[in-house]
Amino acid sequence: MTDITAVADQVRDAQTGYTIYGHNYARLSGKIRIFNLLKSKKWNTFLQLVTLVHCILRVWENDFSAPRKVGDKIDEDETPLWPVIVSAFILAIYICHSVVIILFYGKNLVRWKEFENSGPMRTEFIYLVLSCLFLIDFILLTIQYCFEQRMPQIFACFRSLLILTVRRKSRHVFKVITLVSFKMWKFWAALFGFILFFSAFSVHTFAKIYSCIISCDLETFREENSNLLNLEEYRCFDDSATDAQVIAV
Secondary structure, eight states: OHHHHHHHHHHHHHHHTOTTSSHHHHHHHTOHHHHHHHTOHHHHHHHHHHHHHHHHTHHHHHTOOOOOEETTEEOTTTSOSHHHHHHHHHHHHHHHHHHHHHHHHGGGGGGGGGSTTOHHHHHHHHHHHHHHHHHHHHHHHHHHHHHTOOOOOTTGGGTTHHHHHHOGGGHHHHHHHHHHHHHTHHHHHHHHHHHHHHHHHHHHHHHHHHHHHHHTOHHHHHHHTTTTOOHHHHHHHHHHHHHHHHHHO
């Protein structure tokens, strides 16, 4: 009977794409409840809703200003505390799910590349990494509130990716992204190099022109760049300088 159950679990794992870490592993290791929670549709739907709220919360975090003290008290209208509280609640859910992932996969989670067809392990690992990044964002948000310093949440743009890690039908997206990223890293490096080179070249070339337009020092500009501009361009700069002086007055 046990052999029949093991074979049935292996067939089910092959159909669902869980391969090694599936029903058979969960039953043999005594982690069947944890596995049922990870693959539960209700739990995954709840995580998607929480992630959606976290994405929408960015609107209020963007308007979150540094605390302003009125006497010995903090002006609550100027510094709303509820975005921090909601973020803490959402982050607690992320951490709970991350703990469940670690309890099920263990230390093998960081070695997902060594397993064949490790789609679920890949997405769970990405979920764990994103949760750690969002923890850093929450620390920055707390510092912003406590120390009256504007702190950017630099990893907030990755919040929507968390929905893809939870939705099982979207997990193949990460497989394609990871494969393309590792195969085309030379192309991305060359593209970034070209962009960096032409950006630096443009800044070096046009920095003097921009500085002259701002300072309206046309005589110095003509002397240093007499070979670059013709008389028609001089007239354009003269007109621009005149307009700038009129606006300044």
